[in-house]
Every structure is written in C-alpha cells, then in structure tokens.
Amino acid sequence: MSKQEWVTLGRETAEDCCPGLLAAPLGEEQAVELAKVFKALGDPVRLRLLSMIASREGGQVCVCDLTPAFDLSQPTISHHLKLLRQAGLIDCERRGTWVYYWLLPEATDRLAGLLTRPGRPVAPETSA
Template identity: 60%
Template sequence: MSLELTPVQTVACCSPLTRVPLSEKEADGVAPLLKALADPVRLRLMSLVASHEGGEACVCDLNDAFDLSQPTISHHLKVLHEVGLLDREKRGVWVYYKARTEALQNLAALIGGQAK
C-alpha cells in the first residue's frame, strides 16, 4: 500500500537565476520548495534521507537524530513530501521516505547555475 499526495509543482525548467530573471509564475513554483527547506529541522531531515543508503530512510531511522517528538518529525516530513521533495511509501507499520533527487537537482541548477 502506498500513500500518495499530489505534490506542488516542482522546479522543472527554470533557467538558473544568474542567467534569466524568474517569472512570477516560476517564483511562485520555487518559493514553496525553498520555504520548506528554510526550516533547520526540515533541511536536516532532507539531508538525512538523501544521504541514507539508497536515498531512502524509514521514519524510525530519523527520530533519534532529533530531540523532538515523533509526531513533530512526521509533520516536518509531511511538509517535505507535500512540496515534492520526498516520496513516501507505507510498509507495514512504518513509512519510508525517499529523496526526489530530480527535484533537488533542479533546485541546485536553479541556484548554482554558471553564468555564461
């Protein structure tokens, strides 16, 4: 059984910030991703999941990294999932999260594009 939500539109085709100014529509699409990552807990969670073997981690693997309750950790993971940075899949009683590497690569390209 898989839990699926429709994520907010992720960055798919924006030119790097250093080449072309973002349109209002592009900025509206990118802002939720950056807002989600602007929280230190969510940024660490994203890093923990992405750096975990296979780019996937069980919520049970993430709880011990924080001095926060499990519901709080789950809330932060839900935010990352809803903006399209993480996929999730329920397996038995646990939920496994996987980094959406294409979304991270698109953000990296947007922010770190080389000026020509």
C-alpha cells in the same frame, strides 16, 4: 507545486524547463512555487531531515530511524516530513506500520540548475 509537476520538470534539462536564477528574471508563478521549496528548506530540522534521507545508504530510510536523531515528538517529525513531501523534495511509502522516505533527485537537480551561473564552470575548491 504538485509532486507530479516536480517529477515532470525534473525529466527535462534545466534549459528546457526554465533558465537559471542568474540567467533571467523569474516569472511570478515560478517565484511563488520556488518560494514554497525554499521555505521548506529554510527550517533547520527539515534541512537535517532532507540531508539524512539523501545521504542514507540504499536511498531509503524509515521514519523510525529519523525520529531518534531529534529532540522532537514523532508527530512533529512527521509534520516536517509532510512539508518536505509537499515541496516535492521527498516521497514516501507505507510498509506495514512504518513509512519509508527517499529523496526525489530530480527536484534537487532542478534547484541546483536554477542556482548555477550560466556559462561558468563550477569553481574548484581552494585550500587555505
């Protein structure tokens, strides 16, 4: 799925683009595309990278600030970031020597909509 498709889908409501996973079975094409996104999120390094980008104050983070958090080489971090970009979860921009990344909230909103049970309010957190 291209980044443009995610942006387009993200502007629609969940009901407009597709029903949630629990409301109707996925079509073959939608399942293939969603599998790419979930595969990108299935790696602990990529999941941490996404979390670091999403939680960054100001919404953008330089790759130079991400790399030191891992015991991995810069090319390996760049590869993981490339996979997150290809999955449509983040985007980036080169500024001089460095590349800055930000979350594409429409993509995560779409995933959240797919995983929400239809007609059910979100259960409040309970304390133990």
